[in-house]
Amino acid sequence: MYPDLSVRKVLIYRTGSLGDTVVALPSLHLIARAFPHAERVLLTDLPVLPKAPTAMAILGGSGLIHGDMRYTGAMRDVSDILRTLREIRRFGADVLVHLMPRWLPGDARRDRIFFRLAGLRRIVGLPREVMKNRYDSATDLYESYASLLARSIAELGDADTENPANWSLHLNAAELESARQVLSPLAGRRILVCGPGTKMQSKDWGMENWRALLARLHARYPSFGLVTIGAKEEMDYCTCAAQDWTGPKLNLAGVLNPRQSAAVIGRAEAFVGPDSGPMHLAASVGVPSVVVFCARERPGVWYPFGRRNQIIFHRTECMGCLLQTCIEMGKKCILSVTVDEMERAVHAILAPGASAATTAL
Secondary structure, X not given: OOOOOOOXXXXXXXXOOHHHHHOOHHHHHHHHHHOOOOEEEEEEEOOOOOOOXXXXXXXXXXXXXXXXXXXXXXXXXXXXXXXXXXXXXXXOOOEEEXXXXXXXXXXXXXXXXXXXXXXXXXXXXXXXXXXXXXXXXXOOEEOXXXXXXXXXXXXXXXXXXXXXXXXXXXOOHHHHXXXXXXXXXXXXXXXXXXXXXXXXXXXXXXXXXXXXXXXXXXXXXXXXXXXXXXXXXHHHHHHHHOOOOOOOEEEOOOOOOHHXXXXXXXXXXXXXXXXXXXXXXXXXXXXXXXXEEOOOOOOOOOOOXXXXXXXXXXXXXXXXXXXXXXXXXXXXXXXXXXXXHHHHHHHHHHOOOOOOOEEEO
């Protein structure tokens, strides 16, 4: 029965970058409730890309985890495998919570053998059957990844992915104050946050589209201040996208860590961007997003949490391709999304009385 007060050490296996970590928040909250007296350590991979933040940069200070173990992504080197096994054994976890649903039965068997060799006997969340995102014919959407993760550890209880409290990063007073200070040049103004950059070519809506959209939004909402965010490598991209916003603006790309970014977004009226980590940060602080999606994934799987979001997703015959780089089809899914569509979606959030979410297909 849970909560289990006898467990002293829990190892949580979850890899990935910003978005992968944030969508696990309801599950991480559930784990914290299930093992409230335990030291909870995250087993995760090192970021593949330099601009990708570590899991601790996102979760550190939240109280949901207390530390991490990191390994190199593929772990094809025998020495890396043995080093990780020794480190896991040294930690001496009472429980492993496996938050990496596997798509192939062989992958699940491999993980089970690995963690048994590491001395872990009590494993939560490694089902023998392959887990897939369920399809909802009523909404014509697929189950969110956050819901799939929660379902994989349902033996611990209900993660309640629809409860905003379970998406909280538990930002502290210092992080909230840093957001207030960095936004002081825009004091007294309503704020729009835009994170136009993405690390994946197939998700890039295009510089000229972002530039045109922000120019229109400035003309429509001249009293607003604009904040652009992203990794340090996206600073120039943000500058170019916002060059026709002649009113007050701040380019904070590369200036903030993920938790500070969440605090900044939390002071905004809306977030605008592509399918990327910052849209999930917006969800964690309850700010609605306007998101332009490519169709590499099925609709719904990576949509951000929240009822006021405006999602622009065009279904094409190549939907579900999973391509990180799209050449042959010329990114027809995302590049068919117009500036007009995005402007209308932003207005649907910012207009007085706006509340309902819509999905443009």
